[in-house]
Amino acid sequence: xxxxxxxxxxxxxxxxxxxxxxxxxxxxxxxxxxxxxxxxxxxxxxxxxxxxxxxxxxxxxxxxxxxxxxxxxxxxxxxxxxxxxxxxxxxxxxxxxxxxxxxxxxxxxxxxxxxxxxxxxxx
Amino acid sequence: xxxxxxxxxxxxxxxxxxxxxxxxxxxxxxxxxxxxxxxxxxxxxxxxxxxxxxxxxxxxxxxxxxxxxxxxxxxxxxxxxxxxxxxxxxxxxxxxxxxxxxxxxxxxxx
Numbered sequence: 001x002x003x004x005x006x007x008x009x010x011x012x013x014x015x016x017x018x019x020x021x022x023x024x025x026x027x028x029x030x031x032x033x034x035x036x037x038x039x040x041x042x043x044x045x046x047x048x049x050x051x052x053x054x055x056x057x058x059x060x061x062x063x064x065x066x067x068x069x070x071x072x073x074x075x076x077x078x079x080x081x082x083x084x085x086x087x088x089x090x091x092x093x094x095x096x097x098x099x100x101x102x103x104x105x106x107x108x109x110x111x112x113x114x115x116x117x118x119x120x121x122x123x
Numbered sequence: 124x125x126x127x128x129x130x131x132x133x134x135x136x137x138x139x140x141x142x143x144x145x146x147x148x149x150x151x152x153x154x155x156x157x158x159x160x161x162x163x164x165x166x167x168x169x170x171x172x173x174x175x176x177x178x179x180x181x182x183x184x185x186x187x188x189x190x191x192x193x194x195x196x197x198x199x200x201x202x203x204x205x206x207x208x209x210x211x212x213x214x215x216x217x218x219x220x221x222x223x224x225x226x227x228x229x230x231x232x233x
Contacts (some may be wrong), residue, residue, distance in 0.1 A: 109174030
């Protein structure tokens with residue numbers, strides 16, 4: 001079964017750090033680009049970051065650039081999101097997603113999602 | 124990176140067709156044929172319904188179809204069913220090599 005399982009969420013004070021993990025199983029993790037997406041009641045779905053299959057290409061949303069770091073360990077089939085300098089507005093349900101469709105050296109469409117892990121930034 | 128613009132809600136009766144629009148700019152929707160659509164039910168993971176403007180993943184009903192004209196993408200649901208009631212989000216690749224989601228549309232089946 002193709003599966004993604006996020007973990008690492010929790011309650012953290014403003015300015016603090018948290019590392020999210022996304023464990024992949026049931027597919028060749030090292031062949032796929034991966035995304036982090038977050039959801040808040042007020043904003044809906046918001047794209048956070050993307051990493052390509054070997055980790056050589058990474059992009060971030062402006063709102064997290066310089067504070068969040070995406071990475072992956074293909075030997076462990078795991079995706080990470082290191083979140084530093086957290087703010088109240090980073091509070092959200094964080095999803096990891098597999099990017100399933102590739103052509104022209106680009107990949108689009110998140111065809112597998114985890115159930116999410118909740119991050120709450122509050123004093 | 125401003126969110127793509129979607130109408131907040133759409134409602135229709137079972138069997139009818141609805142079209143959800145998603146408006147962006149020439150830097151996102153208008154510049155690339157890389158628009159995706161997601162169905163999101165409360166408490167569940169989002170589900171990919173359309174990718175690359177009009178392509179359906181395996182297993183997605185052909186009642187769902189996608190299109191694009193200029194800076195606006197559209198998702199049409201034909202033969203509306205009760206199980207289609209959900210939030211729908213568009214998503215586009217951007218010229219900054221990032222992605223952006225729409226504001227979301229709540230579909231209600233009357």
